[in-house]
Amino acid sequence: MITAERKPLDEIVGLVGDKKKVLVAGCDTCVAICLTGGEKEAEILASELRILAEKDGREVEVEHTAAIRQCEWEYLDMIAEKVAAADVVVSMACGIGIQSMAEKFEPKVIVPGANTNMLGMPQEHAVWLERCGACGECVIGETAGICPVVRCSKSLMNGPCGGSHDGKCEVTTPEKEDIDCAWHLIWERLKAQGREELMYVNRPPKNWSKSSSGGPRKMVREEAKPV
């Protein structure tokens, strides 16, 4: 899933500026699952904005809504009326949802209420870990189902660097927590699979043109197009 974290209130207030009618639009798919931008979180943010405006003596109307998915045109039709009535929309969706809104409702000003951060999974309740870099050329068939592109801090293709220690990466999180060394995990799991010889192979440089380095990507499924 796509994960996102809500922006600080100050930043959102700055993005809203002096607009009088504010709509906070949640998205009930990925960002709802990661407890950031579903209808409930949109309602909370709307309340925060109202309380702050009242405290500051500003006259602001704040409404909230949510789309089932902000990244699909048909679900945006369902919130079109509320969007039309607002001077500015704070979208709590991921970057895709925000851009869909901005395109669908142009020239309405749509501002982000969240920072999209990764393609991840909930490792445990309320903890998400990055799992995919959407690199366009998946290698995990040779790396025991563990992605070295995003789970190795240096996106190495040929085994752990010299900073791997006791199964941990030389890099720590901003909170100084340990990160698992992806290549140590790959080595251990390949051994468990009896496929450690995959680690002996020299893999060539990755083709980054399949990733965002190749420019904005487009996918077309000809067979699925309406005839």
Added chain:
Amino acid sequence: MTATNGYKAGSNLEKVLSAGKFAVTGECGPPKSADVSVIEEKAKILKGYVDAVNITDNQTAVVRVCSMASGVTAQQNGLEAIMQMTCRDRNRLAMQADILGAYTLGIRNILCLTGDHMSFGNHTEAKGVHDMDSLNLIKMYKDMRDEKKFQCGEEMPVEPRLFIGCAENPFADPFEFRALRLQKKIEAGADFVQTQCIFNVPKFKKWMEEVRSLGLHKEIKILAGITPLKGVGGARYMQNFVPGIDVPQDIVDRMAACEKGAPSQAEGKKIAVEMIKEFAEIEGVAGVHIMAIEWEVAVPEIVETAGLMPRPAVA
């Protein structure tokens, strides 16, 4: 025969190692400013005492004078350079362009590294490039040299004739993969390897056993890494805070038993000399790489006391 008379690059380091002489390399960190005198001074200290000197490339992810310019400065001051190149700061275009440029300026030795992560340095918000890893880099330079081909496959009329090095850390994990990783680097095309600085000699010997069991010591020149300790503080810091460095307690205790200042420094140099002598006896060790971090003045005495002077002159 090529213009390099049968050598891959014809560098002094390659000639010393090819002649079977016990090699000595040093290390110079370029300054964090545009002050060229820093490299000139370090070169003067090391000249004649090492066969070549590593010029670090934004080591620990801290911005400094680039390794190409500093390498040229070292060579202008009579000291052959081993230019370090990390994959952290350049993509494949830049890594090829820079090595062609370095070669035209006289650089003949290159050390291919992944590079310390940006989070250790002074620009923690930088985007890490990591277009390729160090194995890819080794292979790319080997193909440029031996196949006259760029990474994309296009040919070039004049190839950069380089002596290609790599690093390996016998103390990193998983330990059982460490010799195999060296094997991968040999397959990629590495001619010499410099190890991470060694304090845990038994573990290094164990790694060398694995290296010999794979026959790798016959395929690559292995230079054992040594960092002379200045005091117990540095020993403890490396023991606790530097990833990938293994400092056993007995080394810390030896340093702790000495008074600060000159006695500590003398003990640090003594340990370094003992290690050099011990490494020289290990089958497959072709030389030592002395990384006297911001303590270059210690190197001449260490090399001399270890009985490694005069340095060989090879034609």
